[in-house]
Amino acid sequence: MDMKQNDIIQKTAEYIKQEFSNDSSGHDWWHIYRVWKNALAINEHEKADSFIVQIAALLHDLDDWKFNNNEDETPLRAKLWLDSCSVDISIADKVCEIIKNVSYKGAGVKNKMDSLEGFIVQDADRLDAIGAIGIARAFAYGGYKNRMLYDPESTPEMHQTFTAYKNSQSDTIKHFHEKLLLLKDMMNTPTAKRIAAHRHALMEDFLDQFMKEWEGQDW
Numbered sequence: 296m297d298m299k300q301n302d303i304i305q306k307t308a309e310y311i312k313q314e315f316s317n318d319s320s321g322h323d324w325w326h327i328y329r330v331w332k333n334a335l336a337i338n339e340h341e342k343a344d345s346f347i348v349q350i351a352a353l354l355h356d357l358d359d360w361k362f363n364n365n366e367d368e369t370p371l372r373a374k375l376w377l378d379s380c381s382v383d384i385s386i387a388d389k390v391c392e393i394i395k396n397v398s399y400k401g402a403g404v405k406n407k408m409d410s411l412e413g414f415i416v417q418d419a420d421r422l423d424a425i426g427a428i429g430i431a432r433a434f435a436y437g438g439y440k441n442r443m444l445y446d447p448e449s450t451p452e453m454h455q456t457f458t459a460y461k462n463s464q465s466d467t468i469k470h471f472h473e474k475l476l477l478l479k480d481m482m483n484t485p486t487a488k489r490i491a492a493h494r495h496a497l498m499e500d501f502l503d504q505f506m507k508e509w510e511g512q513d514w
């Protein structure tokens with residue numbers, strides 16, 4: 296990575312830190328920061344293009360459908376930012392393609408990611424959705440969306456379309472079954488698969504204990 300690219304990464308980190316400073320949905324700057332660092336750590340093993348991996352990690356949630364009305368479209372804010380930094384059009388296109396495909400869109404919806412850089416950023420993002428931090432973020436997001444912690448009278452759904460997933464009003468425990476517990480088998484890289492295994496085990500222990508307490512079986 297040359298000097299200029301390094302400057303662009305630093306400048307982008309500052310921009311994103313500002314943009315995400317006030318979030319309380321689990322998508323604050325420190326989520327982006329962890330994804331950036333996770334992506335770098337995975338890339339130590341995968342040896343993909345470090346500039347593309349880093350810039351895509353930093354910009355990955357800027358146009359997220361959960362906060363913008365532009366699902367599945369070109370990520371406009373990221374594109375504008377890349378243009379303003381004079382990033383080569385061919386690189387900017389690759390970054391936008393990654394951002395467009397990074398999000399989870401339902402248990403039965405096919406992953407369209409198709410580059411090594413994209414696989415790495417997607418794994419880094421997914422690692423931050425599981426384990427102890429994943430549990431914390433899930434309940435933060437649930438609160439932000441006025442969701443119940445757990446509704447014993449409803450059952451999880453394996454969404455076959457993005458629309459069904461997006462419109463779901465699940466309680467947060469259901470979200471574990473509809474997404475978080477599925478992520479370990481959806482990791483793209485061997486490095487992320489390895490880290491995901493123990494984060495996954497922790498979520499299973501948490502859910503076991505949650506259900507025991509719910510039923511008063513831990514007395």
Ligand code: ADP
Binds near residue numbers: 429
């Ligand atoms: P993705 O783009 O794959 O959704 P994000 O980085 O935007 O990934 O983060 C998703 C986060 O939002 C996860 O931590 C997840 O737990 C949380 N989240 C998304 N939908 C729900 C939901 N219905 N209930 C609880 N948490 C959710």
Ligand code: NI
Binds near residue numbers: 326330355356420
């Ligand atoms: Ni994210």
